[in-house]
Amino acid sequence: MRWSDLFIPTLREDPADAEVASHRLLVRAGYIRQLTAGVYSLLPLAQRARLKVINIIREEMNRIGGQEFLLPAIHPAEIWKESGRWEVMGENMFRLRDRKGADMALGMTHEEVFTSIARHTINSYRQLPQVWYQIQTKFRDEAxxxxxxxxxxxxxxxxxxxxDVDRAGLDKSFQDQYDAYCRIFTRCGLKYTAVEASSGAMGGSQSTEFMVRTEAGEDRIAVCPECGYAANVEKxxxxxxxxxxxEDADKPEKFPTPGMRTIEDLTTFPGGASADRQIKTLVYALNDRLTLVLMRGDHELNETKLADASGALNIRPAHPEEIREALGAGAGSLGAVGVTRASHPEIDRIIADSALRSRRNMTTGANQDDFHLRGVSVERDIQVDHWASLRTVKAGEGCPECEGALDVFKAVEVGHIFKLGTKYSESLGARVLQADGSEVPIVMGSYGIGVERVxxxxxxxxxDEAGIVWPExxxxxxxxxxxxxxxxxxxxSVAERIYAELEAxxxxxxxxxxxERAGVKFNDADLIGVPFRITVGKKIKDGRVELFTRASRTSEDVQIASIIESLRAKLEATSE
RNA sequence: CGGGGCGUGGCUCAGUCCGGUAGAGCACUCGGUUUGGGACCGAGGGGUCGUUGGUUCGAAUCCAAUCGCCCCGACCA
Structure with missing residues (x-):
């Protein structure tokens, strides 16, 4: 391709509204343009890179027996209502009406549509397993x-x-996908970490996210450098x-704490307690039912863990009025001692973080403004309905699986694979007959990769400061x-000859x-991030050109006659 | 949804406080010089100042509403 025939609108200055490096560089280097919030046009360079990613994905999907489909992006509301996700997806789903007034949606994912195909066409275990995939546009009305x-x-x-017909089949399918994902991301040149993840609105028993470490990421993951344990902080x-x-006294003791409202306040209050000796009492509305959530004073709740532990879809902190009505005190003086369904009908249940298990001699609010209780023995004094891991892990804490210490860092999710089980096959009625004549719901898995995210x-x-440095x-x-x-x-004529030979x-x-002046061309080439550059200049008098490596920004002189060979050797070296 | 910021030629921005008929750099066109890391000189073209309404003799500038975009938080497979 000749540069003069390609549309590469590079910018001399950084775009004003781009913060993260990828956004700034992709706009500046002429790869993308924004149409509206969260919607981008991919220009020719970006489309070329995107197609490279797609081809790698397609090869690896086909290699594990995947069959490529192309499903509609417009869905009728019915199938989403059948699965129950018409409600669950909430405002994140783009919705529209057709001319007849029928509810429609733009697809945010395709469990429903794929399952609806399966239920009509797969009747026997003999037709299983199936591995179906597509590469298609998804719509999500992100807040x-x-x-x-x-x-x-x-x-x-x-x-x-x-x-698949059973769990064992799903385990194998999942492993196949896992292996394919590793090959895909490796081939795309990414450094990634596979982590245990929360399944969220997808449902299912187990899921693994593929994360790329970057400050621009919105997820945080915990990794053990010793044993390789890795999990999203949501998990x-x-x-x-x-x-x-x-040992504490045989019952809690109430004491006055005028004006003390926070964990921090109590750590310095005479007769108070250090944060790790306090019980923090949070009030949440889970599906609009109030729940007390108990944490150690120095620990931070992870709301996703709370959602997973409780099974609640709608989760929010309770309003101050709700809290006072239910417990008779304001935030800052709350506690769970003596709270039961009988004594506090507004409180549906008490969920406690496992770090509070067996703790004694703790301090917590007395459900009376300006009073706290000390000498609280958690399991003796509080009727915990449900114990769960609710705490957000912090860097430096011990790995749960070995003696190492955890690192915590930001990452972006490029892929996510789920063992769905029978959630969708049951709700949408996709069943098969087994060899013994009994009927079972199909056991499903679901596996996504964000192409542009890769x-x-x-x-x-x-x-680097000069621009993008693409993996080859x-x-x-x-x-x-x-x-x-x-x-x-x-x-x-030397340049044209080399060009023709490379193409060939x-x-x-x-x-x-x-x-353009050489400087402009060099800067543009660095900006768009092509891995190598052959500079054809005055050294052709000596039969030489320069071979410049973008990543190291170094160049070496090469005989014109052997330039193809030299470049090929470098390409092969970097593609390993 | 809460908080903050910003909308002025294609891009980056000044002008807004204190109202007086719209500017710079880059990009673009033409001519000339130049030519290995974003050249220089000269001459040009291009803007309903987001939108609507109001105040005023007069509004990019003041007031109100509204739309859009960015950032933080909430939210999020």
């Missing part, structure tokens, strides 16, 4: 699109679905030091040829035939 292509409202997803647990609490994560991972496997071109002055006929050799080359 807050941000960070360029990292969080958008319209994007390409590879979504795959597996159908991660950690090992805490054991407490040997002193590209964007690569840009986050690989860039997904770069829009392998090499750019830069004749330093197009008016020099001799120089141009199957190496994707971009010939910068623009009538």
């Amino acid at each position: 807050r699109p941000k960070s360029g292509l990292l969080r958008v409202r319209e994007f390409t997803m590879k979504d795959a679905y597996t159908f 991660a647990t950690s090992r805490l030091a054991e407490y040997q609490d002193e 590209m964007t994560a690569a840009v986050e991972l690989y860039n 496997s997904i770069a829009p071109f392998h090499v750019v040829i830069t004749p330093v002055n197009i008016k020099d006929a001799e120089l141009m 050799a199957g190496i994707e080359a971009l010939l910068d035939d623009r009538d």
Whole structure:
């Protein structure tokens, strides 16, 4: 391709509204333009990179027996109502009405549609397993699109679905996908971590996210460098030091704490307690039923863990009025001692974090403003309905699986694989007959990759002050040829010859035939991030050109006759 | 949804406080010089100042409403 024939609108200055590196660079280097919040046009360079990612995904999906489909993006409300997700998806789903007034939606994922195909066409265990996938546009009306292509409202997803007759089949299908995902991300040049994750609105028993570490990411993950334990903080647990609490009195003692409202206040109050000796009492509305959530004073609740532990779909902190009405005190003086369904009918249940198990001699609110209780023995004095891991792990805490210490860092989710089980096959009625004549719901898995996110994560991972540095496997071109002055006929004929030879050799080359000064061409080539550059300049007098490596920004002189060979060797070296 | 910021040629921004007929740099067009890391000189073209309404002799500027975008938080497979 000749640069003069390609639309590459590079910008000399950074776009004003781009914060994260990938957003700034993709706009500046002429890859994307925004149409509206969270909706981007992909320009030719971006589309080339996107197609590289797609081809890698397609090859690896086909390799594990995947069959490619293309499903509609417009869905009737009915199937979403059948699965129950018409409600669950809430405002995140783009909804519309057709001319007859029928409710429709733009697809945010395709469990419903794939399952509806399966239920009509798969009747026997003999037709299983099936591995179905598609690469298609998804629509999600995100409350807050941000960070360029990292969080958008319209994007390409590879979504795959597996159908098996039993759990063992699902385990194998899941493992196949897991292995394929590892190959895909490795081939795309990403450094990634596979982590245990919460399944959220997808449902199902187990899920793994594929995360790329970057400050631009919105998820946080905990990783053990010793044993490889890795989990999203929405799921991660950690090992805490054991407490040997002193024996306390035989019942809690109420004491006045005028004006003390926070955990911090009580740590300095005479007769108070250190944060790890306090019980923090939070009030949440879970599906509009009030629940007391108990945490150790120095611990932070993770709301996703609370949602997972309680099974609640709608979860929010209770309003101050609700709290006072239910417990008779304001936030800051709350406690769970003596709270039962009989004594406090507004409180549906008490959920406690497992770090409070067996703790004694603790301090907590007395449900009376300006009073607290000390000498509280959790299991003696509080009727906990449900114990769960609710705490957000912190860096430096012990790994739950070995003696190591956890790291916690930000990451972006590029893929997520779920063992769905029978949630959708049951709600949508996709069943098969087994060999013994009994009927069972199909056991399903669901597996997604955000295509543009893969590209964007690569840009986050690989860039420098001059621009993007693409991994060779997904770069829009392998090499750019830069004749330093197009008016020099001799120089141009060398450049043209090298270009023709590269094309013939199957190496994707971009010939910068623009009538620009060398500096402009060099800067643009660095910006768009093509892995190699062949500079054709005055050294052709000695039969040489320069081979410049974008990643290291170093160049070496190469004989014109052996340039193809030299470049091929470098391409092969980096693609390992 | 709560908080903050911003809407002025294609891009980056000044002008808004204190009302007086719209500017710079880059980009673009033409001519000339230049030519290995975003050249220079000269001459040009291009703007309903987000939108609507109001105040005023007069509004980019003041007031109100509204739309859009960005950031933080909430939310989020």
